Amino acid sequence: xxxxxxxxxxxxxxxxxxxxxxxxxxxxxxxxxxxxxxxxxxxxxxxxxxxxxxxxxxxxxxxxxxxxxxxxxxxxxxxxxxxxxxxxxxxxxxxxxxxxxxxxxxxxxxxxxx
Amino acid sequence: xxxxxxxxxxxxxxxxxxxxxxxxxxxxxxxxxxxxxxxxxxxxxxxxxxxxxxxxxxxxxxxxxxxxxxxxxxxxxxxxxxxxxxxxxxxxxxxxxxxxxxxxxxxx
Numbered sequence: 407x408x409x410x411x412x413x414x415x416x417x418x419x420x421x422x423x424x425x426x427x428x429x430x431x432x433x434x435x436x437x438x439x440x441x442x443x444x445x446x447x448x449x450x451x452x453x454x455x456x457x458x459x460x461x462x463x464x465x466x467x468x469x470x471x472x473x474x475x476x477x478x479x480x481x482x483x484x485x486x487x488x489x490x491x492x493x494x495x496x497x498x499x500x501x502x503x504x505x506x507x508x509x510x511x512x513x514x515x516x517x518x519x520x
Numbered sequence: 521x522x523x524x525x526x527x528x529x530x531x532x533x534x535x536x537x538x539x540x541x542x543x544x545x546x547x548x549x550x551x552x553x554x555x556x557x558x559x560x561x562x563x564x565x566x567x568x569x570x571x572x573x574x575x576x577x578x579x580x581x582x583x584x585x586x587x588x589x590x591x592x593x594x595x596x597x598x599x600x601x602x603x604x605x606x607x608x609x610x611x612x613x614x615x616x617x618x619x620x621x622x623x624x625x626x627x628x
Binding site (some may be wrong): 408411439441448449450451454462464494495498505506508509510511512513514516 | 552561565569617
């Protein structure tokens with residue numbers, strides 16, 4: 407158990423819909439990262455937050471957005487969902503989000519878009 | 521970004537040492553080598569990381585060559601529960617780039 411929690415574990419929705427994935431970092435960690443893992447793409451970095459501020463952006467679509475709240479939990483919002491958005495979404499956390507810092511991953515949310 | 525190269529798959533007998541190699545010939549002097557593993561579709565699990573010296577923890581040992589161009593992750597006594605995809609990562613900064621990794625199968 408890494409100490410990172412994610413909800414829900416599974417999510418089934420339809421194309422065009424919007425969903426919100428939630429992540430709570432390890433106690434004491436200030437930085438949160440979001441990753442997407444689909445069958446044909448492997449694990450892809452989406453976005454990083456540190457203490458409520460966006461710090462780094464990866465391959466995140468414009469239909470996706472994220473935020474980190476004052477209590478340090480983070481939410482990833484996926485809108486106008488397409489079939490290709492079906493994937494595992496992982497959240498990770500680290501202490502300060504600095505360079506070469508160990509990231510601890512949550513169990514993931516499996517999203518299925520029908 | 522330092523690119524890593526790992527074998528696609530490996531087999532190991534239960535109880536034997538599993539040695540997983542990784543090439544990172546373009547690594548910079550201040551870049552760390554990280555190892556993670558992913559069991560089935562669970563979240564990636566941190567194993568170990570190092571800069572120059574060999575490292576050991578309760579899960580594994582990491583041997584980094586003197587020129588830092590390659591490393592080997594050693595699981596000293598592999599069990600069936602060590603069957604997973606193992607990722608060798610040299611992060612350029614905050615962002616971890618996961619390649620296809622090595623699929624390790626521990627056989628009874």
